[in-house]
Amino acid sequence: MKNTFASFGAAREVTGSKHIITLNGINILIDCGMFQGSRKETEYKNKKLNFDPKSIDIAICTHGHFDHCGNYPTLLNNGYSGFIYSTDATKQIADIVLKDSAHIQQADIEYLRKKAKKYNIDFEDKQPLYTLEDVGRVVNVWKTYPYNKWVQISKNIRFKFIDAGHILGSAQVIIETDNRRILFTGDLGRKGMPILNDPVFADPVDIIITEATYGDRVHDKWEDLEKKLADFINKIYNRNGRIIVPSFAIGRTQELVYMLHILEDKKMIPQDMEIFVDSPMAINITEIFKNHPECYDDETKEAFIRHSKNPFGFNKLKYIQSVEQSKMLNDYKKPCIIISASGMAESGRVLHHLANSIEDPKNAVMIVGFMAQNTLGRRLVDKAPVVKIFGENYENNAELAVFNAFSAHADYLELTEYLNHYKKSLKQLFLVHGESRVLDKYKQYLIDNGYDKVNIAEFSQFYEI
């Protein structure tokens, strides 16, 4: 019986993570994320899983980002009948993320149907990929385990989670059989980032499947961020502009709020510049953050929990819940910062804020996260002179600032330092979760640095392990 590894998503790309490890005939699916990108490709890749869900014996989820957990309902709808395993925080986050997605899909379908009627096109049979009821079924079969606790899959296969330091509840997965240990990094965080613990090391392993999102890049230092960020905010404030920040509701928004809180404490940003977090999902996720202090690093515990302060709230920060309040921001004339989702500016309220702000050169767009190909976020990063929002063209005159120190993914030096820890015992290394040219470059870098047997996982290819 062959033991194999295969990727059915996030192979030479970054979204739609789905990986299958087969050991002694047992099929283990790690992550079942939603693919994000062009509309056509999205439809095709998310509807069709490209493997038989009925053949999966156990499903594991590394973390609650949409591109890692967003398509479990499709897995169940197509015949998967087992459990899903993750940490508790991941389950709670995934619950919110999946429900949010079901709502958005429903709204999209209604919009399309309306349009169809207007233009006399037949859209009637169009259905959402999944509904709230489907999400309910997923949550019902979702089991949680803490970090470092072995879960027995069969007589001689077991797995455990260790902290990945990427977002709240994020995990790397160690799978162990009689004669081999496999490490699946999931999305890997960075040392010394605020709020979360650093990524944890496991005992020696034989096989690693690692993400390599930033396999070609070195991030700015977190320590330099404070001043850079404060300078930028003051500049926009002084010319009476507003700053729009497309931000992932999970993790990035909380880090950003935490950082702004520090700047506020140090009086480094204008006292009368209001900050709005306009994302109901971010508000819900922030509640989960408050409920999981065990995931915090010592610094955060020290700074906030012992002093019984709320790290995610301060005077001039306002969380916006209702659509009416969100719309009112359009008429807000004073300089302000608006943090809003979605993170890649593909959907959500941030689109309204961008449409309303980017034509005025005194405003700014601040990028604090990864922008995948073919997303509006990427077009903003690429400084496209004109961008399409809600089907209309907007001149992109706002100033662009990219703060990659916020990244929740290890850069290539950090990643290599991490992998070096396992170099002695390592027999096989697979690269996933990175754009094609990035993976090619990183593979070469690893080979130049003494690694052999480095594979870039190709879509739906089976590799013997």
Ligand SMILES: [Zn+2]
């Ligand atoms: Zn992630």
